[in-house]
Amino acid sequence: MKTARVAYAGALHEAVPHARGLQLDDGRALAEEEVVWLPPFDVGTIIALGLNYADHVKELSRELTVTAKDEPLVFLKGPGSLLGHRGVTRRPRDATFMHYECELAVVIGAPAKGVVRADALRHVAGYTVCNDYAVRDYLENWYRPNLRVKNRDGGTVLGPWFVDAADVPDPQALALRTFVNGQRTQQGHTSNMVNDVASLIEYLSSFMTLNPGDVILTGTPDGVVNVNPGDEVVCEIDGIGRLVNTLGDDSVFGR
Amino acid sequence: MLVNKAAAQHLAMAAPEIHFERAPWRLSGQVIGVALNDPAALAALGGAVHAPPYKAPPQAPVLYIKPRNTLAGIGARVVLPADVAEFELGATLGLVIGRTACAVPAAQALAHVAGCTLVLDLSVPHDSFYRPSVRFKARDGSCLIGPLMAAVDPDTTTLLLSVDGEPAQAVAAGRMLRSAARLIADVSEFMTLRPGDLLLLGLPASAPRVHAGQRFALTAAGLGTLEGCVA
Numbered sequence: 001m002k003t004a005r006v007a008y009a010g011a012l013h014e015a016v017p018h019a020r021g022l023q024l025d026d027g028r029a030l031a032e033e034e035v036v037w038l039p040p041f042d043v044g045t046i047i048a049l050g051l052n053y054a055d056h057v058k059e060l061s062r063e064l065t066v067t068a069k070d071e072p073l074v075f076l077k078g079p080g081s082l083l084g085h086r087g088v089t090r091r092p093r094d095a096t097f098m099h100y101e102c103e104l105a106v107v108i109g110a111p112a113k114g115v116v117r118a119d120a121l122r123h124v125a126g127y128t129v130c131n132d133y134a135v136r137d138y139l140e141n142w143y144r145p146n147l148r149v150k151n152r153d154g155g156t157v158l159g160p161w162f163v164d165a166a167d168v169p170d171p172q173a174l175a176l177r178t179f180v181n182g183q184r185t186q187q188g189h190t191s192n193m194v195n196d197v198a199s200l201i202e203y204l205s206s207f208m209t210l211n212p213g214d215v216i217l218t219g220t221p222d223g224v225v226n227v228n229p230g231d232e233v234v235c236e237i238d239g240i241g242r243l244v245n246t247l248g249d250d251s252v253f254g255r
Numbered sequence: 256m257l258v259n260k261a262a263a264q265h266l267a268m269a270a271p272e273i274h275f276e277r278a279p280w281r282l283s284g285q286v287i288g289v290a291l292n293d294p295a296a297l298a299a300l301g302g303a304v305h306a307p308p309y310k311a312p313p314q315a316p317v318l319y320i321k322p323r324n325t326l327a328g329i330g331a332r333v334v335l336p337a338d339v340a341e342f343e344l345g346a347t348l349g350l351v352i353g354r355t356a357c358a359v360p361a362a363q364a365l366a367h368v369a370g371c372t373l374v375l376d377l378s379v380p381h382d383s384f385y386r387p388s389v390r391f392k393a394r395d396g397s398c399l400i401g402p403l404m405a406a407v408d409p410d411t412t413t414l415l416l417s418v419d420g421e422p423a424q425a426v427a428a429g430r431m432l433r434s435a436a437r438l439i440a441d442v443s444e445f446m447t448l449r450p451g452d453l454l455l456l457g458l459p460a461s462a463p464r465v466h467a468g469q470r471f472a473l474t475a476a477g478l479g480t481l482e483g484c485v486a
Contacts, residue, residue: 044323080452141308207390208394
């Protein structure tokens with residue numbers, strides 16, 4: 001089962017896939033361009049992983065001082081950064097390197113504290129696609145990755161669909177890829193995660209309680225490139241969804 | 256079946272059980288903390304700020320997030336995890352956002368603040384500020400908030416912290432490198448602050464440490480007393 005949350009004609013609705021695009025809870029069938037897409041669930045704590053794909057670690061190794069053997073590199077994001085499918089993310093005028101990150105987003109469905117790896121996936125409600133933007137120009141070596149890089153308004157794009165865990169038998173068997181203006185720039189496979197979904201839940205729940213609606217953004221593979229105003233960025237994960245975002249320049253945001 | 260799909264899809268962001276007598280009435284659940292805003296905390300690092308891994312002093316505010324599992328009210332018992340010997344007891348002032356702040360200039364920033372409240376941010380002590388593990392900041396119940404919200408001047412308020420009834424630290428909130436107004440301007444430049452969001456003014460240097468069995472209390476004129484203990 002796939003569900004979305006959209007705004008249409010003055011109200012919020014749940015929606016499911018339909019031959020035309022989507023069907024609202026009141027029966028109306030619509031094309032995906034006709035609605036405003038919101039993040040597909042009520043988002044709690046946003047937990048993100050850095051360097052969780054072996055190839056991405058290699059890609060950034062000149063800049064980084066970690067190896068894949070260290071404790072998982074976890075950081076938190078705030079609700080103000082959330083954006084739905086087909087939204088516009090601001091690219092600041094002075095940025096020279098702003099990049100997308102296509103990630104499998106894991107949504108917690110039952111409270112988890114001290115959960116062992118073997119039981120971890122029972123605490124997952126479902127999955128969606130995330131595009132977790134970064135503006136590298138603002139990177140500073142204090143509480144990395146600092147919020148000015150990773151927690152900008154519109155920098156956590158989620159959707160379009162929330163996919164029930166029951167429909168994803170193995171979260172480590174998914175191919176993912178990103179297209180910029182139709183050209184493939186990133187591809188990877190969740191089997192290459194350094195810490196898989198179950199291990200991440202075991203690790204996180206060892207020191208904090210995970211609650212329903214909390215979401216784990218599981219990191220991105222090799223292949224991040226700079227994107228510019230007007231670019232269309234599509235992050236895609238097999239069986240989960242195809243998440244579209246467009247970059248807007250400062251003038252779009254009145255700056 | 257453990258999974259409650261309905262809960263994941265429909266639970267609103269769990270608001271802490273802290274209510275105010277006027278708008279914004281309650282907290283949103285978003286708490287943003289600031290490290291190294293106390294000049295003494297930065298000075299304690301000395302020349303290390305220019306050496307690897309930092310390579311340069313911080314330019315933007317050094318921010319961290321206290322997630323919703325950390326939020327607690329007055330009288331909270333904070334459980335010391337088995338792998339931790341003691342908590343650092345960070346006394347600070349929380350700025351409660353009353354009006355949405357997006358790219359506001361410092362001169363207008365305080366108009367976006369509904370009031371202040373007391374906050375005790377308990378952290379697992381850590382010496383490196385390069386890439387501290389979330390483990391140090393995200394322990395369950397480690398962010399005590401309350402009991403009141405009042406329109407005190409954040410730049411002239413003094414916080415008094417006691418441990419087991421003895422004075423432990425006095426924090427002049429106005430000594431911070433970035434004032435409340437400057438902080439809101441610099442943060443809202445890239446992340447919009449919304450009503451009920453809580454922006455912490457900064458952790459003091461040399462914060463006392465507390466271990467299991469100790470009680471603590473934070474007080475300031477007009478803001479009541481925020482008490483808790485480590486269990």
